[in-house]
Amino acid sequence: MDNQEIKSKVNELWGKFWSGGLTNPIDAIQQITYLLFMKQLDENDQKRQGDAEFLAMEYKSIFQGKFYLPGEEEDKGIEREELRWKNFSRKPSEEMYQLVQARVFPFIKNLGETDSPFAKHMDNAVFIIPKPSLLTEAVKKINEIYEVLHAQDRFVDAQGDIYEYLLQQLSTSGKNGQFRTPTHIIEMLVELVKPQLGNKIADPACGTAGFLLAAYQYILTQFTSSKHKVLDNYGFTRGTLADKLVDDTSKEVLNRKTFYGFDIDQNMIRIGLMNLMMHGIEHPNIDYTDTLSKFYNEDNEYHIVLANPPFTGSLDKAEINESFTTDTKKTELLFLERIYKMLRMGGTAGVIIPQGVLFGSGKAFQNIRSILIDKCELKAVINLPSGVFKPYAGVATAILIFTKGGETERVWFYNMEHDGKTLDDKRNDRFDKEGNRDYGDIHKIIQHYNNREQENPIDRTQRYFFVPKQELMDMGYELSFNRYREEVYDPIDYRSTTDIMADLKQKQKQIANLIDELENML
Template structure:
């Protein structure tokens, strides 16, 4: 965890400050440019490692930096005419160009290294495919030199941390990128903002994705939910493998939120790694977020993430009944062009928070489970589309739980009140519903997520309600959760139907009123008078007082006496 390495955090903060003072003040632009530099560094490091591994094992290996590169704009020329434009690929390595002086380095990276990265063919990675529209905007030679130097220093700190403290380099590298993402201080475009990582971990613990599950996020942003699913699966497999081998690796330390997590897939077989790499699918309508999401997963050790630039609500996205697990925090604000809404979405609304609920239902396989964050207005809105969306959840799905979150969870990005829905798809859209799937809905009123609920979101002592929710959810029994004065309770389906499918916790929670006994009014007034003029009250003398607080108290005393 980065809080245990102030030197590394300091380097990351230095990197941000260099971009700010270097003229790139938009946090989203800065993180995108940093991402490109990290990708250049990562590409070189991986290539050098594969080269060293091949030399050690005697296997044949062809470096992606071997030979020459002809820029695309010169490839239609005759071979002889191409020669003046040929670039030695080795000069495109991070470890080579970082030795250049300022002006030549900026020109080299702008005109050769960056175009080379964009030209890497799609089979190299999804990231290179989505680099096609990327723009390199670092304007000053010294900013590039300082950024390259700081990133190298960061990697040096990461190596030291790995060796001295035993944390896997892959996890540290992932933590660094997560910390970089957390520094984006604005909500970004289209109402996007990062879901707190402890909330993602909570949802992963509740839906419990498994190896072999096809997992998706239809509005994935920086890929946090896909990463959460990946880390949950890898952690479970690592713990299981360690137990089978009677290894101390089973004793993973819990993090500051009470969860055990690792990104390290070293204990996985090649087949398990292949299955895992084919398990994660994300989509977003913001090309910048697609690149950030891809890089986030790659920095955590997922070599080939499947994140694509697509609008999953539009007519062009025709997948259905495709995924075992969906974890998502879709955008709450705004609406979609009515003419572009997929014909399979029939709620008759342009509100994205409702369309995404129907869309997630559509994308799930029968028996597939979703953990979704929604604004609390969805739980009780009286409009037709709101009620129809809740009918889908209660009738066509087994709505397992509604967990309300405190309104400060998404600060400083937003103060909206939200809830987590957990549901399993039971009926397809075309199926006749003979017996509604939901029998009981489990409610939990989260008051404390382990952090302050102001803009600073500082860590509090303990785990808040997080671990209690996990334990209570997995051990829930309707007959044991009937006391509606508690933080959690179950409500039978018919009662929800009778309330027009209202799913707001406040509709069913019973408040506890504590009886308080007060002193009689005359006794209170007597004490107030005594506090003004002392204990020895001469009522005749008091009666001659013509004004002030004493006169008003006496008048009150006469009224209640």
Template sequence: MLPNNPILKSLINSLWNVLWGGGISNPLTAIEQITYLLFMKRLDEIEKQRENETKKYVSKFSGKYTPEFILNKTESEKKSKKEIQRLKSELRWSYFKEIKSKEELLKHVRHNVFPFIKTLNGETSPFTKHMSNAVFVIEKPSLLSEAIEKIDDIFIEIEKDAKDGGHNFQDIQGDVYEMLLSEIAQAGKNGQFRTPRHIIKLMAELIKPKLGDKIVDPACGTSGFLLGAYQYILTDLTRKKSSIQLEKDEDGFETGSYSSVLDEKTKAIIDKSFYGFDIDITMVRLGLMNLIMHGIDNPKVEYNDSLSKSYNELNCYDVVLANPPFTGKLDKDDLNSNLRVDTTSSELLFLDRISSMLKIKGKAAVIIPEGVLFGSSNAQKRTREIILKDNNLEAVISLPSGTFKPYTGVKTAILMFTKVKENSEEWNTKKVWFYELQSDGYSLDDNRRRLKDFPLPETVIEFDNRNKSKKTDRKSHFYVPISEIQENDLDLSYNRYKEYVYVEQTYDPPKEILSKLILLEQEILKDMEELNNLIG
């Protein structure tokens, strides 16, 4: 995968440097422009694949368009360009990358190709709506030409890595995309940290979304959780159809070729399954393109603050997967009156919001800072009460403190809960399963190197079999009854209930230890005397 492919990593760094050297120094602007180009390339690849799979498929590049800029203009075309119709095939990456004139290439991409992709899904789609104000800012012909060459080289290396390493093409492309996205992840900025892909996979495996589930992330960023749920569903469909098509990925999870299960009926269901909200319009665009590049034709990602007065969806979703912003302070005047926790701390409000978004029997997997689990403020205790009363809190999975490095070393946990009743007066949680993940399969330093063990699938197995376990001790994973949790002021931290084993240490008598030290000192002095004689 990407961390082990120095060629691919070098190409990505080179692409980044090309834009940086070309005057696009704002990381967010650079990633937007790179994403637009990646999207153009990937769209061409997807359309070719679908055209080859079935002769009945009508490509997005079928038909004609009216160009704003006309290639190889004749005098008559210059005078009546509004009436000139050209084949949409000219808008394909494979066509325009062959344009020899760099000036014509830039004008064609800016004035014809980019407007085309902005309206790709029709006037009423979220993609078209949120792309309406998108701007193509590459102004230098040589910069665009070089960037196109770099992206072609990246895709060639992706294909080679997929073939030689037996990896899934989409997974490697996801690595490429995530590395680019990591350039805009600044630790501490609004409390937002990009969730590692292997943690997203773990949460999808734990929650097990099904085809037809309505799945949402209320603070979706670049839609990594939605993509993780989508890939889990396709892998599960592949498993049911033909398990021999599955293989183990680099984290020990099963994955497979998705093309065999993506028929028209499945695609239609998937198009109605994925929803996301974010307060950053750039993230909305990146999230939409990320999902479309992976085969979700019409995702429902919207520019909206799910904590604000403008958001009023309740009891709507079957699955919530989220890593909401930590410690973000909000405008109290704009908070939705339906929120039940008196605070401006985003991590608490999002837990309340996620609980209310779930349908009855809907499931959630949410990453939260561990301070939420044991904090003594009224808002923190009220939040835990909502989770324990309105839901069956099934598990608290403590993550290693280095999970979000190099961005932050904050200790986090995953909460797994199922909705039972809104505004319940009773405790619908009867017992909570606690588990400590000591390693996530990567080194817990800033480098995050892949290790040899595979602890994440083991975590899923333990979670799935938690009710079958006959363990009575509390040394690694265990149940705690709600009565004990109530006695501990609703503390939900793993360390509160863990059983610590103390090994008794025996020591030599002090006089014996001193005698050994004297002998050791004499040996050192003897060696020093010999050394002194050697140097004269």
């Protein structure tokens, strides 16, 4: 949401809902989300039709054929083409309202297969936009927003970006960990972990599913020809055509057996499901599950885990999974053990944590760090600056990259200076003297991480270096960057006391002479 024009239009959209009678912020966000989903379904379907024609492949549109309400007689159905955004949005206000309420909304609720997570969680979704005039104004604003997004011409988590900005308008934004990880931080983490086709990829606290979407984007890029790839706004090469992914079995795996998300907020689950479906994952697996509870036991299941789990509270001891070895109620520690358990042997995780986990002196802190070092190959600890999650929170965070079952010989540390944005509440983009986008340390981290063995950095006066396992153990498994960094002090040559006193005496004489001259003038 760097574009000020989009921000302005989202503010106007928000204002329309507020003045139109939907004063509950969560209700407004849900209704806006449903409209965005309707819009993006049409956008994606048109794009897939174009891609299929380009690749000379068959494609069956979701708007092909007729749509029937449950139990509706055959002669009462409606052509699905009428349910496209571009078609219904052109109708007169009252007619559009009736069509969306009676047909389009039931249509999107029934897109998922029977008993699928989407069908289950959309079952209780309701359309509560109160009047035709509000729907008409909302449709107009969303069309204007998408005109700007089209002009940017990049693969973006558009719905997620808009949702993030909407959250900023709420007085409750950022509470209970309900805020999105910045897209460029997600992309960097995915580049470090490198998910592959055939991997089972999970997020135990997925929210709007930003990590899963980024992993999908990364995999699609691997199967997209160079001529169809572009640089996105954060300097990452991305492509979504996937023209080299022609095997139907692989497509089926990608659509049905790759992405798994869990959350305890029904609103987040609906948004996450719609987000993935809007971007081409036809059968996402996102469900209502407390992954820290005694009722969740998916151990040794996933090849990749990507997460920025909530770290703002503690749980009731009676609810915590009894298999955990970390004796604590702190969610940031419990999620780390949960992620370790979720991984298959040889599976890799990329996790964002508060920096306090790296150096906390309590027994639970030391226990979780020992798991990462003794039972995993802890590959990297990357400090993020404290402003990365503003305006939601100013807490300092870090990224951990670890592989379950490997052996830690040494750990690569990096201290990020900045992430290409200002570290204040505004989080504006940064530019160099020539006016080019400054990505900060984002791409430097990826480059140096990938080349860490060849570079073998051991100079601890720099921003990145290796620390051997034994030294970490000797320090109580502490993983704080500052614990191991060596400060460089530039010598300062001070003048001798004798010289300073001589100067002072000289100035005293000058002042006395000046006073004598002034007195002689009187």
